[in-house]
Amino acid sequence: MHIGSRNDGSAPPREGSHRLKDELYALVRKDPAVFEFLQNGSLDGMWYWDLDSPDDEWLSPRFKSLFGYADDEMPHTTAWWQSNIHPDDLAVVQANFEKHKADPAHPFDQIIRYRHREGHTVWVRCRGLMVRDPDGTPRRMLGAHTDVTALKQAEEALERRTADLEARIADLEDKEQRLETQAEELVTLAENLEDARARLEELNAQKDKFFSIVAHDLKSPFNPLLGFSELLAVQGGALPPAKVQEYGALLHRAATEAFKLLEDLLDWSRIQLDRVQFDPGAVDLVGLVETNLGRYRLAAQAKGVTLRADDLETLCAYGDPRMLDTVVRNLVSNAIKFTRDGDEIAFASRADGDVVVLEIRDTGVGIRADRLPTLFGLGSRQSSKGTGGETGTGMGLVICKELIERQGGTIAVESVAGQGTTFTLRLPSA
The missing domain is CATH 3.30.450.20 (PAS domain)
Known part of the structure; x- marks a missing residue:
């Protein structure tokens, strides 16, 4: 093909154009081969x-x-x-x-x-x-x-790969979520197993202590029973009446201690086996306290101890009346046991949101600080003689804690040796 020059007499390029562009346009008009080349090549x-x-x-x-x-x-x-x-x-x-x-x-x-x-x-x-x-x-x-077929195919392939990648990511996220859930379940299971192990250890300790109580504590009251009964059986006819009466009193005390211990052990075992009937309802705290004031008034007077119930509010707790009576009875009995002539035992109650609080305070001998943390545990069961020489099984507070917790409540103790003790019961409000 022939490309012309400015010497061929052609017009000069238009302003704003380019001489080569104008030359190309002229070639397209002049030579069809140029047009064919352009349309086939581009x-x-x-x-x-x-x-x-x-x-x-x-x-x-x-x-x-x-x-x-x-x-x-x-x-x-x-x-x-x-x-x-x-x-x-x-x-x-x-x-x-x-x-x-x-x-x-x-x-x-x-x-x-x-x-x-x-x-x-x-x-x-x-x-x-x-x-x-x-x-x-x-x-x-x-x-x-x-x-643009190749471009669209590449685009579709990219979309497929993107969708596949997104699906894999979603699957990985799902697997990760499942793994996290399984990990949480395993942690919970491990915690439950640890709780169960701790509970089993506690139960084993309680079982061992229970057998220890049966083997030793329950056996102890029978030693004087057997000794004095044998003495009476062998020498009863030769003993003066006053001596027989003295031995009889000792026999009665030993039998009473054995019976009380056996009764406490049976109560505790029934609680552990969930064989204590729970019949909850509204319990009038004033009535509950007054019942126990009447029950222990003479015992308190005999020791010169004053019973006061001036700070009782008219409140009702939600619980089993028999269980709550057992708890208050044990706490009042304990308070009298560890108070002296001139001391007092006071009852107070108040509302605290959806909970009612009952306090039993005494000005007695108190409890040593080192005994407070384990006071409610069977494994550390301890029994001290009262200010009047009273004895006990050491299981009363253990039973109190079990009964209160069965009703959704709590029991706590504060004490200063030589100054007195306060037991605080927190129970659901009726």
Whole structure:
């Protein structure tokens, strides 16, 4: 092909243009081979549509080969592409055609799908420009195709891989969540096992202590029983009445101690085996205290101890009346046991939110600080003689704690040796 020079008499380039651009445009107009080179080298097909005769459309050979056809196998009409374009994309093309027709500034540019001769899909970027009369009436339309199938396939592959990756991430997150849940369950199980182990150790300790009590403490009261009864059986006829009476009193005391210990052991064992009937209801604290004041008034007077109930409020606790009576009875009995002539035992009650509080205070001998932490435990059961020589089994406070906790309450103790003791019961309000 021949490229002309400025010496051929051609007009100088227009202002704002470039001489080589103008030269190229002139070559395209002058030499068809240049146009063929451009459309074959940079596009995947061209089309030129007669809008005055809508069935007529020139389709370039490269347009046809993109879909698997030779130049002579596809007619120059609109019928082929309108029947082989994806129905959804045909609607898009028609909509953009109308918009571009009405407004030249609206681009005719979309990615559409065609059916290849062999059945697979070819993705094409289809761009077009309407050729209009001076009055703006569309007469022709020039279009160009660019094959973007590889790009769309890569895009779809990326989407599939992204979806697969997201699914794997979701699966990993789900597995992580399940592992966290299992870890939490294992921690809870370990904690439960530890609690169960601690409880088992506690029960074993209680069992060992129980057998120790049965083997030693329950046996101890029977030694004087056996000794004095044998003495009476062998020498009873030769003993003076006063001696027989003395031995009889000792026998009675030993029998009473044995019976009380046996009774406490049975109560404790029934509680452990959950064989104590629990029949809760509203319990009047004033009535509960007054019952025990009447029960122990003479015993307190005998020791010169004053019983006071000046600070009782009219309150009701929710609990089993028999169990609560057992608790108060034990605490009052203990208070009398460890008070002296001139001391006093006072009762007080108050409301604290949804809890009622009952306090039993005495000004007795108190409890040593080293004994307070284990005061309610069977494993550290200790029994001290009272100020009047009274004895006990050492199980009363153990039973009190069990009974109070069975009712959803708590029992606490404060004491100063030589100054007195306060037991505080906290129970659900009725």
